[in-house]
Amino acid sequence: MPELPEVETVMRGLSAVLTGQTIARAETRRAGLRWPFPEMLAERLSGRRVEGFRRRGKYMLMRLSGGESALIHLGMSGRMVARPPGEGPVPRIAPQGAFSDARGGGDGLAHEHLMLETGHGWRVGFQDPRRFGCVDLMPTEGEDRHKLLAGMGPEPLEEGFTPATLSRSLAGKNTPIKAALLDQGVVAGLGNIYVAEALFRAGISPRRLAGTVPGARAARLVPAIKSVLTEAIEAGGSSLRDYVRSDGEIGRFQERFEVYDRLGQPCPRCPGPPACPGVQRIVQAGRSSFFCPRTQR
């Protein structure tokens, strides 16, 4: 699930459950995910108070007492599941639907690799079937110098992300704009879905060379990125495949996709065939790009 809006949503839910609480106990169920967990991770989390959360791109930072922060990335399939005290039958869903229960009521614990239990008995599980996620621990001081964060571009929803700054980082690039926007060093937090949606809103083809975007096109692209991310966060993010639930407990932005995963469907801005063949799909850098060939140039 995890691009910026999903990570933001998960983080808000986590914060509601954990901020101000003490981690009474932690458990790791395997040695690591994408990389090995830090030495003695469970022991080092235990007894700490959770001071708060921050997001940087698709990473969550959980500030702990004692001057350390946990860095968490959800990878492709990571999720956080909160269970109330008393081993309740179905996990209760936190505010904003930041948590999913374990797939259709199944146990889902097979892929729960890290579990935190608060002093009040809430349990928060990090589940990640594909194990592309990661967890690290580092000093809170100088968080942004962490190897995984150091090269990140601007936060797209902050003031500092402007047509001028985007233009500067795209200038001279010979790669397709699609690939450039997926580069976390250009702008932090975009992934395959929101790049597609933002390029559609801006009327820019994913094939266009990044170096030709600075100027008027960047002036359209920046507000397109900001609006699509803002609306997605308001909707609680997007939920796909196994994440989909119909009861509104989790993100609903997927219902508002205009091009992503809509191959062949009419583009919302076009009159339909024969003027426009509908949403097309191409593969760029090994990943699907969805776009409208008529309105995106």
Place this chain on the structure above:
DNA sequence: AACCTCACCTGGGCGC
């Protein structure tokens, strides 16, 4: 440097 491809994993959906 800049750019591209691969690799890391599991699970769901589809066609046969």
Place this chain on the structure above:
DNA sequence: TGCGCCCAGGTGAGGT
């Protein structure tokens, strides 16, 4: 029903 294949929200590493 079962099997094989393709696809999936990410991204660092290693090669050209």
